[in-house]
Amino acid sequence: MGVEVSVEGLTKSFGSQNIWRDVTLTLPEGEVSALLGPSGTGKSVFLKALIGLLHPEQGSVIVDGTDITKCSSKELYEIRKLFGVLFQDGALFGSMSLFDNTAFPLREHTKKGESEIRDIVMEKLDLVGLADAGDKLPGEISGGMRKRAGLARALVLDPQIILCDEPDSGLDPVRTAYISQLLIDINAEIDATILIVTHNINIARTIPDNIGMLFRKELVMFGPREVLLTSEEPAVKQFLSGDRFGPIGMSEEKDDATAAQEAQLAEAGVSGGGTKDDFSEIIPQVQPNPGMPERKAAARHRERVEEMLHTLPENAQRAIRESQQAEDEIREERQKVDAQNGDGRNGSERDGHDDQYAGSDANTEQFPAYRAGNA
Numbered sequence: 001m002g003v004e005v006s007v008e009g010l011t012k013s014f015g016s017q018n019i020w021r022d023v024t025l026t027l028p029e030g031e032v033s034a035l036l037g038p039s040g041t042g043k044s045v046f047l048k049a050l051i052g053l054l055h056p057e058q059g060s061v062i063v064d065g066t067d068i069t070k071c072s073s074k075e076l077y078e079i080r081k082l083f084g085v086l087f088q089d090g091a092l093f094g095s096m097s098l099f100d101n102t103a104f105p106l107r108e109h110t111k112k113g114e115s116e117i118r119d120i121v122m123e124k125l126d127l128v129g130l131a132d133a134g135d136k137l138p139g140e141i142s143g144g145m146r147k148r149a150g151l152a153r154a155l156v157l158d159p160q161i162i163l164c165d166e167p168d169s170g171l172d173p174v175r176t177a178y179i180s181q182l183l184i185d186i187n188a189e190i191d192a193t194i195l196i197v198t199h200n201i202n203i204a205r206t207i208p209d210n211i212g213m214l215f216r217k218e219l220v221m222f223g224p225r226e227v228l229l230t231s232e233e234p235a236v237k238q239f240l241s242g243d244r245f246g247p248i249g250m251s252e253e254k255d256d257a258t259a260a261q262e263a264q265l266a267e268a269g270v271s272g273g274g275t276k277d278d279f280s281e282i283i284p285q286v287q288p289n290p291g292m293p294e295r296k297a298a299a300r301h302r303e304r305v306e307e308m309l310h311t312l313p314e315n316a317q318r319a320i321r322e323s324q325q326a327e328d329e330i331r332e333e334r335q336k337v338d339a340q341n342g343d344g345r346n347g348s349e350r351d352g353h354d355d356q357y358a359g360s361d362a363n364t365e366q367f368p369a370y371r372a373g374n375a
């Protein structure tokens with residue numbers, strides 16, 4: 001079961017360089033959230049502040065009732081066990097096999113014996129489709145496999161909060177879709193609170209319940225995904241469409257003269273390179289694979305959103321209604337597939353982990369890339 005992470009008035013600087021200030025947001029328990037923002041806006045710094053690796057000058061980060069910015073190092077050590085972190089490059093030890101990399105947190109943080117460690121490690125490697133690759137070294141496998149190994153390691157202590165720093169970096173679009181699906185399935189299985197830092201617009205559009213964006217040293221917004229995706233905020237629109245024209249520049253903010261020149265170019269029909277996608281057309285959120293339990297957080301998210309709905313902009317309200325309807329339809333279809341497959345374990349009937357990516361022959365056919373361990 002995930003825990004809520006509540007950030008209040010958080011400010012972080014390195015020397016005289018302020019990274020962000022007065023960041024306030026709550027990662028609701030068990031929900032999946034994404035944090036977007038141009039390069040260098042301090043997204044990775046934010047993740048590190050959440051686990052107490054960096055120390056903000058002001059504000060609080062409350063995890064499971066403890067303010068980790070002020071607690072003792074002993075308390076922090078305990079709180080950190082609630083977290084599983086997937087670092088950008090998987091952060092694997094190059095000289096250790098995937099098995100030993102995955103076992104590392106268990107050997108470091110628990111008194112479990114080697115046979116129990118073996119069971120847990122194999123279960124997690126199996127979950128990410130790497131059961132056959134335990135003896136490989138990180139240098140011998142693909143980037144996608146390293147990501148999944150990093151995820152297996154992030155999962156071994158049964159985290160209640162999972163932080164993922166750019167889970168898509170270095171992956172092709174198909175492997176990105178697999179790892180995104182895996183995160184949703186894991187969320188369905190263990191109800192962990194998840195925060196994904198990403199530049200990937202497809203992930204932002206289809207995976208999280210909530211999205212936030214850091215820009216100009218501040219959190220521009222944080223809330224139900226439809227709010228950001230339908231936002232009229234110029235920086236948000238520019239970021240989503242990946243356009244040169246707009247307030248986000250190559251390094252710092254644009255000056256007025258450059259902005260005026262761009263406006264002229266745009267007026268004359270010159271492209272800023274961005275997609276013309278209509279992001280207010282909400283794509284339904286990715287659902288757990290057939291045979292997986294329902295995401296418990298989905299119902300809680302919906303309840304929360306209902307309560308705040310009247311406070312949201314009208315186009316966000318409309319988008320929320322539409323995506324709720326679409327998701328209900330998809331859920332019904334999914335249940336039909338489960339029924340056809342004779343899988344009576346859907347929803348609350350099931351608990352605990354399962355070998356969704358590796359178990360039966362049917363699953364083997366359904367997730368061939370994972371079985372082959374070649375993604």
Ligand SMILES: Nc1ncnc2c1ncn2[C@@H]1O[C@H](COP(=O)(O)OP(=O)(O)OP(=O)(O)O)[C@@H](O)[C@H]1O
Nearest residue numbers: 014019037038039040041042043044045046197199
């Ligand atoms: N330990 C540190 N000491 C000094 N400056 C740091 C440190 N860590 C990060 N920074 C600075 O903080 C800023 C934000 O870095 P961060 O990596 O969090 O950005 P980001 O939004 O994650 O970027 P990207 O999307 O490119 O990964 C950068 O200017 C970086 O140089």
